[in-house]
Structures are given as structure tokens and as C-alpha cells.
Amino acid sequence: MxxxxxxxxxxxxxxxxxxxxxxxxxxxxxxxxxxxxGGKASGLxxxxxxxxxLDEDVITMSIEAARNAMARAQIAPSxxxxxxxxxxxxxxxxxxxxxxxxxxxGAVPHIQAGDWEFACKAGTEAxxxxxxxxxxxxxEYAMAIGMDTAQGKPGDALEYTAxxxxxxxxxxxxxxxxxxxxxxxxYVTDTPDFWRREYQRYPEHGVRFTGEPAYFNHIxxxxxxxxxxxxxxxxxxxxxxxxxxxxxxxxxxxQMLGFTPEQIAxxxxxxxxxxxxxxxxxxxxxxxxxxxxxxxxxxLASFGSGAGSDAFDIVVTEKILERxxxxxxxxxxxxxxxxxxxxxxxxxxDKITMK
Amino acid sequence: xEIPRHWRxxxxxxxxxxxxxxxxxxxxxxxxxxxPNCGDEAKTLYTFSGRGEVFxxxxxxxxxxxxxxxxxxxxxxIKLEEGPMVTAQLTDLGDQPVEIGMPVEMVTxxxxxxxxxxxxxxxxxxxxxRV
Ligand SMILES: [Zn+2]
Numbered sequence: 001m002x003x004x005x006x007x008x009x010x011x012x013x014x015x016x017x018x019x020x021x022x023x024x025x026x027x028x029x030x031x032x033x034x035x036x037x038g039g040k041a042s043g044l045x046x047x048x049x050x051x052x053x054l055d056e057d058v059i060t061m062s063i064e065a066a067r068n069a070m071a072r073a074q075i076a077p078s079x080x081x082x083x084x085x086x087x088x089x090x091x092x093x094x095x096x097x098x099x100x101x102x103x104x105x106g107a108v109p110h111i112q113a114g115d116w117e118f119a120c121k122a123g124t125e126a127x128x129x130x131x132x133x134x135x136x137x138x139x140e141y142a143m144a145i146g147m148d149t150a151q152g153k154p155g156d157a158l159e160y161t162a163x164x165x166x167x168x169x170x171x172x173x174x175x176x177x178x179x180x181x182x183x184x185x186x187y188v189t190d191t192p193d194f195w196r197r198e199y200q201r202y203p204e205h206g207v208r209f210t211g212e213p214a215y216f217n218h219i220x221x222x223x224x225x226x227x228x229x230x231x232x233x234x235x236x237x238x239x240x241x242x243x244x245x246x247x248x249x250x251x252x253x254x255q256m257l258g259f260t261p262e263q264i265a266x267x268x269x270x271x272x273x274x275x276x277x278x279x280x281x282x283x284x285x286x287x288x289x290x291x292x293x294x295x296x297x298x299x300l301a302s303f304g305s306g307a308g309s310d311a312f313d314i315v316v317t318e319k320i321l322e323r324x325x326x327x328x329x330x331x332x333x334x335x336x337x338x339x340x341x342x343x344x345x346x347x348x349x350d351k352i353t354m355k
Numbered sequence: 356x357e358i359p360r361h362w363r364x365x366x367x368x369x370x371x372x373x374x375x376x377x378x379x380x381x382x383x384x385x386x387x388x389x390x391p392n393c394g395d396e397a398k399t400l401y402t403f404s405g406r407g408e409v410f411x412x413x414x415x416x417x418x419x420x421x422x423x424x425x426x427x428x429x430x431x432x433i434k435l436e437e438g439p440m441v442t443a444q445l446t447d448l449g450d451q452p453v454e455i456g457m458p459v460e461m462v463t464x465x466x467x468x469x470x471x472x473x474x475x476x477x478x479x480x481x482x483x484x485r486v
Binding site: 023024025053054055056057059060063064091092095100103104105106328332333336338 | 365366369370372402424425444446447449450462463464465466475476478481486
């Protein structure tokens with residue numbers, strides 16, 4: 001029977017390998033508040049955020065996450081038939097990120113490559129495409145990456161959270177997967193909550209518009225519909241992970257959908273690394289996979305401004321036991337931490353202009 | 356602008372792709388097509404593990420053009436697990452000191468812009484303390 005709501009490939013697919021990356025530098029929110037808000041210490045959206053080093057960008061970070069995903073997938077790079085990188089901070093305006101990543105992991109030249117853009121859900125959009133690519137039988141394996149080095153305008157509310165990090169996934173046949181993706185569902189409308197025009201360095205946002213009509217409407221609609229169509233409720237899931245632009249939004253979305261704080265705890269990384277934009281929901285998924293047991297059921301729901309949400313129903317298999325330990329775990333990256341002050345942050349993020 | 360050279364060297368720079376001698380199994384980096392051990396032809400590609408240790412190091416404060424935006428930085432001689440010695444920048448040092456014999460691993464990072472901010476970005480291997 002065909003379901004016209006869910007996306008469900010005719011050939012079962014799943015996650016064969018996954019890999020995360022978080023740069024090592026952290027700026028505490030209270031340090032940003034010291035500079036811009038007179039040291040205000042309460043009501044800050046996160047504890048601290050991850051900042052990339054001077055020699056890092058979405059290309060270098062994607063390469064490291066991709067290497068981790070390949071280490072867990074245990075396949076030859078030549079078996080990949082696509083590398084798709086979703087980001088809103090690709091280093092070039094014109095010249096793909098994906099070709100450099102493909103070259104670095106040895107997956108070129110017989111491959112599809114492309115960069116995806118849909119604010120913070122470009123990475124999960126690439127995952128859905130990879131499901132279709134593998135699910136149709138056109139490809140055995142495809143890699144989808146969501147990675148960002150988000151820029152917050154100095155002094156803007158988003159500067160507390162705009163962070164760097166993300167994750168890579170090798171999507172392949174279910175029989176070789178460490179987690180099977182049963183189905184996905186996407187909910188998309190034209191909503192002007194957040195944007196960046198060409199040649200502009202920093203994004204603009206519709207302040208009060210970002211909550212109810214954008215984030216909450218889309219993320220709860222995608223997750224609710226996915227669960228309804230599959231005949232599931234929050235109680236059927238071991239874990240859930242949502243796009244996390246700050247600490248409160250995913251907590252409230254979880255509550256609205258009937259999930260407990262325990263179910264979202266391992267995937268809620270935003271208090272310690274900030275909002276990694278295209279990486280935010282999926283790096284949470286990597287932290288869950290790091291601790292998951294065979295049979296665990298996971299709900300993943302991303303959100304991208306503009307706006308849309310992709311929801312996935314994922315069930316962990318026995319293969320997680322042999323593969324989770326084959327690359328650096330997400331919490332190990334988070335534990336690798338060097339605190340920096342606002343001046344160093346301003347230098348690292350190129351906020352000091354010389355001309 | 357040195358675009359052709361950057362392009363030609365990309366495999367060895369992005370992923371430490373060198374060569375292995377088919378006659379004596381000697382691992383070669385950078386690739387030179389002739390085995391320095393037995394003198395025979397050696398063109399078989401070999402991807403190094405990227406693991407090694409710091410043999411010696413120095414910190415650069417007055418950096419050459421193109422690298423000045425990253426100064427100060429530390430350059431090291433790295434003894435690779437497979438044998439060869441490579442010169443490379445250390446990165447992600449944070450506030451911990453570098454030590455001789457420190458285990459390191461290869462990462463691909465931005466080396467510099469070729470020209471100014473309008474030029475091509477050059478990526479290549481650096482090493483960091485093993486995570
Ligand atoms: Zn030889």
C-alpha cells in the first residue's frame with residue numbers, strides 16, 4: 001500500500017556510518033554578555049558555544065566529519081555515489097564544498113557532488129535525497145553532511161548562539177545499516193522568519209516571528225504527522241532530537257509532542273556547543289547513536305528557516321555495537337575544550353577588519 | 356597565483372597520499388616515483404594513516420606572506436607511523452604545551468589564501484594532538 005504522506009523508499013535504507021565534528025574553542029555566553037549587555041548573567045540562551053579556529057571552515061570541518069562517518073561505515077570511498085553538503089556558510093559563493101570533501105576522502109571522480117541550501121535544514125534535506133538515491137537502487141551509498149560556521153552580528157541576540165559544528169552520514173541499504181530509517185516526512189511553507197541577502201555578512205531575523213509561526217509550527221507539524229502516519233506516539237520512542245537554536249525551544253517542542261526531558265537529554269547539545277545551524281539536530285543524533293542500544297527508536301526533527309522541518313523515524317540495529325567505537329565520539333569532541341575571550345573570538349571569526 | 360601547483364598537489368596535501376615501493380614495501384612521502392630505499396621505480400599510491408609523533412618543533416612569530424593571518428603558529432617535524440618524516444604546522448594546540456614525542460594525527464585545514472580574500476583557498480595537512 002502506498003502512503004502519500006510519508007517518504008518511504010521501496011528498497012529499505014538506513015544509516016551505515018555517522019561522524020560528528022565540533023571545533024575545540026568555546027566562548028561562554030556570559031563573556032559575550034560582558035561585552036554587549038553589561039555583564040547580564042541571567043536568561044542567556046546557552047552556557048557557551050563552539051568557535052572554529054583560524055584554519056577551519058565548513059570544508060575542513062566537513063572533511064573531518066566525513067572521515068569519521070567513513071571509519072564507521074567500513075566501506076571503500078569509491079562505493080559512495082554522492083556527497084551532498086548542506087550549509088549556510090559554504091566558504092565560497094561559487095565553487096562547491098562537496099568536491100573538496102570528495103577529493104579529501106578519496107571518493108572522486110565517479111560521484112554526484114553538490115552543495116545544498118535551506119537555512120538550518122540543508123543537511124537533513126540532503127539526507128532525504130540520499131534516502132531516495134539509495135532507496136531507488138540508483139546508488140548503493142550516498143553521503144549527506146550538515147555543517148556550519150554560523151556568524152552572529154556583534155551585539156545581536158543570535159551572537160550568543162551562532163556556533164560551529166555538524167555531522168556526516170553515510171546512507172545505504174538497510175541490511176548494512178547501524179540504524180534503519182523507516183520513513184521521513186517534511187512540512188514546508190513560505191515563512192519569513194530569518195534570511196540573509198546576497199553580499200550581506202550577517203543574517204536578519206523577524207524577532208517575534210521566529211517562535212510560534214516558524215519553529216514550533218513546522219517542527220511539531222512534521223513530527224506529529226510522521227508519528228500519526230506510522231501509528232506511533234512519543235511513548236514508542238527511546239530518544240528524540242530536535243533542531244536546537246537555543247536551550248528552551250527544543251525543550252518546549254518536546255513537551256508539546258509528549259516527550260520527556262529524559263528522552264531528549266543525550267541529543268540536547270546546544271547548551272554546551274551552541275546552535276550549529278545545519279548541524280544542530282543531526283549532531284544531536286550522533287550523540288544519541290554514540291550511546292544507543294539495538295532496538296532503540298529515535299525521532300529526529302530538523303528545522304530550517306524560510307521555513308520547513310524534516311522528521312525521521314529511525315530504529316537502531318545490532319551493527320551499532322561494532323561501529324559506534326570506530327571513530328571519535330561526539331562527547332569526546334565536546335570535552336576537548338579551550339575557553340577564549342571576546343577579543344580572541346573577534347579575531348578567530350574575522351570580526352576585526354583591517355581595510 | 357599558483358593555481359596549477361595547488362591543483363597538482365591536492366591529493367598529497369588533502370589526505371597524505373604518498374607511494375609505497377612495490378619491491379621493498381618502503382613508504383614514501385612526498386611521492387617521488389623512485390624508492391629512496393632500493394632505488395627502483397615506485398609509483399603505487401599509498402594513503403598514510405596520518406598518525407605520528409612530534410620529532411622537533413619551533414614557533415613562527417614573523418610569518419611569510421600568505422601565512423601572516425595565522426601567526427604565531429608552530430611548525431613541527433612529524434615522524435609518521437609508517438616511517439617518513441614530514442614538516443607541517445601543528446594546530447588546535449589550545450593552551451597546552453607541545454612536547455617532543457607527542458602523539459599527533461593529521462587533519463586537513465586551511466593553509467592560506469592564494470593572493471588575497473578573492474583568491475582560491477588552499478587546503479592541506481596539519482597535525483594536532485591526538486583526540
Ligand atoms: Zn624500494
